[in-house]
Amino acid sequence: MNVDGTVLVTGGSRGIGAATATLLADQGRRVVIVDIAPEPLVATPAILWPAPFDVASESDVVAGVADIEAAHGPITGLVNAAGVFGRMHRIGRVRMEQWDREINIDLRGTFLVARSVGERMARRRNGAIVNVASIAGMTSGPIHAYTAAKAGVIQITQTLAADWGRSGVRVNAVSPGFTRTAALEAAIASGALSKDLLARPTALNRLVEPMEVAQAIAWLLSPASSGVTGINLPVDAGFIAGSTWAAYGGLPETPEV
Numbered sequence: 001m002n003v004d005g006t007v008l009v010t011g012g013s014r015g016i017g018a019a020t021a022t023l024l025a026d027q028g029r030r031v032v033i034v035d036i037a038p039e040p041l042v043a044t045p046a047i048l049w050p051a052p053f054d055v056a057s058e059s060d061v062v063a064g065v066a067d068i069e070a071a072h073g074p075i076t077g078l079v080n081a082a083g084v085f086g087r088m089h090r091i092g093r094v095r096m097e098q099w100d101r102e103i104n105i106d107l108r109g110t111f112l113v114a115r116s117v118g119e120r121m122a123r124r125r126n127g128a129i130v131n132v133a134s135i136a137g138m139t140s141g142p143i144h145a146y147t148a149a150k151a152g153v154i155q156i157t158q159t160l161a162a163d164w165g166r167s168g169v170r171v172n173a174v175s176p177g178f179t180r181t182a183a184l185e186a187a188i189a190s191g192a193l194s195k196d197l198l199a200r201p202t203a204l205n206r207l208v209e210p211m212e213v214a215q216a217i218a219w220l221l222s223p224a225s226s227g228v229t230g231i232n233l234p235v236d237a238g239f240i241a242g243s244t245w246a247a248y249g250g251l252p253e254t255p256e257v
């Protein structure tokens with residue numbers, strides 16, 4: 001694996017995808033971003049693919065990947081960051097159209113893009129893919145299709161890694177905790193989520209920054225992680241480590257003296 005070639009970032013116009021595209025472009029990679037609502041990134045050399053690219057549409061993905069390689073050369077890195085959040089509901093109120101939308105974009109879309117790009121990488125025997133899953137895929141919560149989709153992303157990451165390993169393609173996932181994107185800030189501002197309730201279970205007592213997720217993704221794409229494939233790396237400020245401590249009275253606030 002080398003750092004030549006193009007990195008494709010889905011969902012690159014906003015949030016974690018935008019932070020990742022910015023970091024990789026600043027590190028000197030040639031980065032192309034695609035999005036269903038394409039918007040350029042300011043002050044970075046990342047290239048915007050101007051046509052809307054819906055990861056859940058097989059024709060958009062298959063044609064889009066071919067056109068991007070024709071315009072910008074072989075894709076050697078892929079970041080599957082496009083996604084939609086789950087709606088919070090009791091089970092009886094889950095609408096199946098919403099279920100289908102979350103599964104289609106978050107799970108089926110991740111598979112479609114990974115397959116379209118990964119088969120090309122496998123033929124060239126060179127590539128690294130990072131799928132953005134979520135701690136929601138490792139825990140439970142009232143976001144039913146989303147948790148199932150993200151658990152599926154963690155699972156297909158292993159399957160793709162095993163399938164393409166002998167073809168020189170590595171596939172890994174990152175699982176962000178609650179990450180301070182504009183979308184999450186808006187949910188906090190509207191009162192739908194509480195910043196304190198999101199931060200309190202984490203060992204570090206805070207939200208994750210988009211650039212912290214981007215740094216983990218950049219490592220998994222780089223030759224520095226050449227021996228790593230099929231893993232799911234939580235970037236969660238210690239949410240998984242800390243979230244069971246409420247049962248024991250909560251996390252300690254001060255050093256023991």
Ligand SMILES: NC(=O)c1ccc[n+]([C@@H]2O[C@H](COP(=O)([O-])OP(=O)(O)OC[C@H]3O[C@@H](n4cnc5c(N)ncnc54)[C@H](O)[C@@H]3O)[C@@H](O)[C@H]2O)c1
Pocket residue numbers: 010011012013014015016017034035036037053054055056081082083084085105106109132133134135175176177178179180181182183184
């Ligand atoms: N922010 C968090 O707290 C958090 C936590 C865990 C996992 N994640 C995951 O990280 C990924 C990025 O989320 P984010 O927080 O940056 O959200 P975001 O809304 O800021 O960015 C998501 C981007 O994906 C694009 N997108 C949505 N549907 C698409 C489609 N069908 N095709 C192409 N692009 C599409 C959006 O236009 C947007 O630019 C998602 O998979 C999300 O589930 C986010």
